[in-house]
Ligand code: SF4
Ligand code: SF4
Ligand code: FES
């Protein structure tokens with residue numbers, strides 16, 4: 447039981463869990479709804495093993511990038527095909543676990559799911575109901591400290607996504623731009639913004655220094671990343687949106703639900 | 712335009728207490744502390760309340776208004792609906808002395824546990840030289856008025872009295888961050904932050920930042936950077952390997 451209502455420590459004897467009168471339960475509820483919806487959609491899509499590739503324009507959904515299963519369409523596999531083609535193994539299984547861990551250990555998502563799913567605390571000045579609380583002091587949550595390594599991998603994956611975006615600039619036998627290219631490219635730009643605005647990145651760029659004056663370049667980088675970092679929460683949600691949108695668009699084209707409006711060729 | 716507001720003020724001490732209802736006059740432009748003072752002057756002379764500056768600078772008047780930790784002197788009455796009852800209670804994480812006054816000794820104790828600034832060897836007082844850009848970063852932390860609203864709202868101790876010995880709280884972890892970022896401080900703060908002052912208890916849910924009346928970005932600019940610095944020291948395999956091979960700890964860059 448929480449100690450907020452306990453009396454032994456000489457605290458004011460107030461039995462209410464919170465005296466907040468606003469709708470404090472709304473933000474955690476929206477977080478749970480949003481994350482659950484996204485994870486459900488992504489899980490279905492990742493295991494679907496079809497409608498991930500549009501051969502005419504080389505559009506590949508980010509959920510299957512890089513496509514490395516022997517089940518991948520040969521043209522979609524820019525980095526070779528070596529994973530076995532099993533129904534339970536997503537075609538993008540090489541990178542997906544790292545992306546999942548990158549977001550799971552992200553300082554923003556931690557806040558979001560600790561509040562939303564674990565209710566620890568559900569909102570400020572609303573007592574949590576857990577008997578004990580040790581936070582991130584021990585296994586498994588101590589592992590959150592590995593975030594920076596997932597960040598390094600996420601940078602590599604962003605490079606791969608960038609190659610996909612360049613590859614999507616194709617039309618009839620040559621260069622071309624369609625609405626799909628714009629969506630894919632926009633998604634990659636935002637993914638970069640999310641990745642670079644990471645708190646670990648901010649620390650690596652310059653946050654870990656004590657003498658900015660001796661490292662003018664890193665100080666500059668730190669200043670720029672700090673600006674983006676202030677938008678990290680927004681970018682976390684925006685990129686969930688653009689990832690799903692990009693995937694849905696590729697699925698729709700691939701399944702033939704509509705065709706890609708072409709801008710150039 | 713004045714109107715009559717419905718206040719529910721917690722009255723009591725560490726043995727017993729309750730919310731007591733009052734109807735009290737409120738005038739244009741007033742803050743919650745004005746109304747509490749009016750109550751004291753006109754209806755209940757023995758209402759205990761701590762305050763000093765009435766300007767949001769001394770940090771004395773922290774309380775919880777409609778369940779939210781706030782400075783009474785900086786909370787305008789105009790942000791509330793005139794018809795709603797306004798609950799005013801003491802900070803709930805610290806022992807209550809009487810009515811709205813709590814004993815914040817916990818915080819003084821935590822402050823004493825943090826070793827003071829340690830100047831580098833061979834530099835005498837008066838010889839400290841620092842560049843402006845290196846000093847700027849900690850200016851934000853020095854805006855702190857020590858109101859302890861952040862210490863009060865932090866669920867690590869608010870909801871778990873038993874964590875108090877192990878956890879310094881956001882205000883003092885911020886102090887460690889400030890010293891660790893200090894260009895001249897020679898002490899190793901990182902290991903102590905994690906092992907002695909309980910940085911790992913913080914799950915970065917940002918309530919300290921939400922309530923800080925000085926709008927210090929405690930979590931983003933002090934706690935998370937400090938966590939990253941602890942990773943540098945304690946959980947980075949490359950750094951760990953380096954320290955094993957070269958038998959030295961990485962110098963402060
Ligand atoms: S961010 Fe950390 S220190 Fe601040 S209130 Fe939350 S748990 Fe406490
Ligand atoms: S950091 Fe902010 S909330 Fe905490 S004691 Fe200082 S001024 Fe108050
Ligand atoms: S990605 Fe969110 S903090 Fe690193």
Ligand code: FES
Nearest residue numbers: 764765770772784
């Ligand atoms: S009375 Fe000084 S901060 Fe409110």
